[in-house]
Amino acid sequence: MPNEWLFIGIFLLMGAVFPGAPILINSLILGPKKNNPVKNSTYECGIETVGDTWVQFKVQYYIFALVFVVFDVETIFLFPFAVAYNQVSFFAVLEVVFFILILAGGLFYAWRKGALEWA
Amino acid sequence: MVPLSWYLVLAAALFCVGLYGVLARKNAVAILMGIELMLNAVNINLVSFWHYLNPQVMAGQMFTIIVLTVAASEAAVGLALIISIYRRRNSVIAEDMDLMKW
């Protein structure tokens, strides 16, 4: 396994230890532990919470995530191309422009269709 | 060194777990998650064959990226279908979607 990734792996592990330690010190050693049902109840504007934690979400949230996923995948294709940019021909550049234009068409369709409106 | 067969066995196991999820789960979203597991198993296979057999040819990685694209498209359309059905029939249970049955 390459060395750089070993470093990243150690970094992720240590990155979890560093913020974890103060949290543990706080909750196990220094912090007071005086629970009562009212303190532990979920926050509301002063009255008791009614019903379960379920809010009817707009389908809009999903649409935005969807358009994002499509553009994310597109960019994944472009990153290796950017690295290989020196070796590719002008024809290849036109191919990539075509690739981007097809997806820009998708964005334009979503826009016209009103899928990008919040309200 | 890790031999190729270890990766293949792992991918086979992951695929079977995903298959179980697809066949046994009631919730349509959970079925979709099972499909994602199966696609990941395929990706493990592709990348390990690339690594062990001929790393000079990038076909394995190339295929993996195409599989990722398909997975993303499939998740997008599949979940859109599930949301649409939920809004019409108020259910995400796969067995309830039986309009085409007679």
Place this chain on the structure above:
Amino acid sequence: MDIGQLIKDPLGTLGGLLTSLLASIGLAPGAIGVIEKIIGVVIIASFALVLPLFLIWFERRVVARMQDRMGPNRVGPQGLLQTIADALKLMTKEDITPTGADKLVYNIAPILSVVAIISMWAVVPFASNILGTPLNVGALYIVGVGSLGTLAIMMGGWASNNKYALLGAFRTVAQLVSYEAPMILSLLVPVLLARTMDLNGIVQAQPVAFIVAAPIAALIFFVTSVAEVGRTPFDLLEAESEIVAGFHIEYSGMKFGMFFVAEFLHAFTVGALTAVLFLGGWRGWGTDQVPLLGVVYFMLKAFVGYFIVVLMRTALPRIRIDHMLDLNWKFLVPTSLSVIVVTIVVDKLIQQAGITNDWARSGLLFLANVVLALAIFGILRRSARQLRAFEEAEGSGHAAEHEPEPHGQPAEAGAHAAPAH
């Protein structure tokens, strides 16, 4: 040991010293490598975690000055120790877990949010030979660990079992996910110009800082990164007047503190990444002789970026959610797509024409950017005119039906939006 050698290559010299020291104890070379990596990780990670202590003080002072106040000035010289006092206070607070919360997810979320930001520093080059690790996919790695932060917010909001938290988390994720699209696209431009994803390689490819060759991409990257942090004007996730505090409403004590630390560190990381990608990172006068100077240049550039983020926070009001999404999908994404198209075509033409001078190449790309910017302004002006004509024709009859404009409206966001039916 030679002092000159130490100044020239501090990491290599000290590393070599350490290696020989550990080898003399009789450790295997593999174990030595791992130990050295752990030491490096601890140094970078603790630097990244101590930094917010200073940043929070700095930001409070700057914000206070902008608002004609004094800011914290009691604890220590100029109030420098204020943050440490605050941290100590947070340490002694009670740690409350709300009833019905999903314990495991609830506790992982604050840690994950810090991990996501700290891990970005693993690939940031401080100087030509002082950096965590030269990862050949560095730029994409930044995006990847950044998306872990989105996940942390989602987990925290869901696990709290609170309506406000869930609502805030959803808004946040919608915002972060939306702004990630133009961020990745604009990140592609420096990668294109440098032909590498390694951040140190990107810095080395900037004899002329990329902000000259790609000003639009730099601007988009900066704005979208600020939106990713969730700072004012993009602080819809916290929107205290609407959803109380958003996803971290149920968190107390150090767990809340960790979300706080993550936000401030992220704000500085935005400055650092902008410095690396567009401002030439550690490049500066005399870094060839004394690479250590690069750290100074890099930190200065990063601080300029951070200072602008702080000024934006004080000066701008919160943007409305539909404007925020319009700005993203109808302006930033199309613009960054066209920047990529222009950059790949023009840069290839420059390469085919055989122009190798850095300044000539940057100048030509700059010209292309100017032309693109003029075209975009033209389109914006035309659609703004159409919108005004549409509103005048429509608005005279039933003006009362129109939503009132929010005060301090972000003009550029709404102006070009196509009229909704």
Place this chain on the structure above:
Amino acid sequence: MTVTVDQILFLLSALVTLGAAIIVVTARNLVHAALALIATFFGVAILFVLLQAGFLATVQVVLYIGAIAILIIFAIMLTRRVMQDSGPQTNQQWWLAALLSLALFAALWAVFQQVPGLQNVTGTQVIPNDSLQRLGFGFVDPNQYMLPFELASVLLLIALVGSIVIAGEKQ
């Protein structure tokens, strides 16, 4: 037989991947299943790193964890009451499904035993340093993968248009 560091790392990440995958298909709470799915994706990313496909590992994190998992969680929240999931999450044929999966695994195992010399394939191949450049070049080279590359964009366009039509319809 000595166990090398590589093998330990492989076994650990395989354990994470498979364990999380089993949680995905058995968890009663769908959000837990989605979070376990993310853990599976992460495990697969570690496996990609072990296979020296660093780019794919990063892509796995960016795309699967950063995008597809978020999409799935959104869909769960849109279609389901959040905190509790009542009743069994499996249908009546779950034992049949389990049997079938085990049978498939056994069959694959048997196939692996049949392949001669599979045990001896170890990573002796040299991984090229410029694999990223090769990949990027292959994408746009007409003699290599230009067609899949352009088809991918068409596929994405169709997925985008289709899901907007399906999900965005007014009730």
